[in-house]
Amino acid sequence: AQSVTQPDIHITVSEGASLELRCNYSYGATPYLFWYVQSPGQGLQLLLKYFSGDTLVQGIKGFEAEFKRSQSSFNLRKPSVHWSDAAEYFCAVGARRGYSTLTFGKGTMLLVSP
Amino acid sequence: DTEVTQTPKHLVMGMTNKKSLKCEQHMGHRAMYWYKQKAKKPPELMFVYSYEKLSINESVPSRFSPECPNSSLLNLHLHALQPEDSALYLCASSQGLSGTDYGYTFGSGTRLTVV
Numbered sequence: 001a002q003s004v005t006q007p008d009i010h011i012t013v014s015e016g017a018s019l020e021l022r023c024n025y026s027y028g029a030t031p032y033l034f035w036y037v038q039s040p041g042q043g044l045q046l047l048l049k050y051f052s053g054d055t056l057v058q059g060i061k062g063f064e065a066e067f068k069r070s071q072s073s074f075n076l077r078k079p080s081v082h083w084s085d086a087a088e089y090f091c092a093v094g095a096r097r098g099y100s101t102l103t104f105g106k107g108t109m110l111l112v113s114p
Numbered sequence: 115d116t117e118v119t120q121t122p123k124h125l126v127m128g129m130t131n132k133k134s135l136k137c138e139q140h141m142g143h144r145a146m147y148w149y150k151q152k153a154k155k156p157p158e159l160m161f162v163y164s165y166e167k168l169s170i171n172e173s174v175p176s177r178f179s180p181e182c183p184n185s186s187l188l189n190l191h192l193h194a195l196q197p198e199d200s201a202l203y204l205c206a207s208s209q210g211l212s213g214t215d216y217g218y219t220f221g222s223g224t225r226l227t228v229v
Contacts, residue, residue: 034216034217036220041225042222042223043120043221044206044218046217046219049216049217090157100211102218104156
C-alpha cells in the first residue's frame, strides 16, 4: 500500500519569498502524485498532478512540483508567495495498478507573513 | 460544469435528528466519494461509489448511510449522530477508480455540528 509523508506541519514564509513544501511517498513503483490546496472551511482544490513524462509539473496559481524518483519526493514550489497562498496543502498519491483511492498526507499549513 | 455542489453548507443537528447531506456533479464522473475531515487533519475516506454501486465502505458506523440515486447525485443520510461526528463532510468525484482517472474534484463541504 502507498503512503505519504509531509514532514512539515507548519511553514511560515514572508510575502514575496520563495516556497518549497516537502512530500515523500512510499510505493513499490512510481505512483500518481498530486498536490491539493485547502483554504479554511473550503473543499480541496487540485493544484497539479504528475502521471508520467516531464518530471517538472506546472500547476495553477504559479505553483510547480518536481518528481524525483531517486528521492521518492514530489516537492511543491512557488518562486514568490502571495498572502492569498496561506492555506493547508496536501500531497496525495494514487496507485498505478488496480482500483484504488488516493492516499493523502497529513498536510502542511502555510502561513504568510507581511 | 466543472463543479461538485454540496448542500447544505452548514448544518446543526441534535443527536436524535435525521438529516441528509447532498452532493451533485454534472461532469459525467462515474466515481463519487464521501470524506470526513476534522480540524487540522487530512480528509478521511468514508464511502466510494463506482457506477452507482457502493465499492468501498471504510468501516463507517451505521448511523451514516450513503445513497447514490443516480450517476450525478450522492446523498449521506445521518441519524443518531454523536458530538464527535461534528466535522467538515466533503464530497468528491472522479472519472473512475483507477489510473489517470485520479484527480478528484471536491465540493466545498458541509460543516456539520452535532449538539
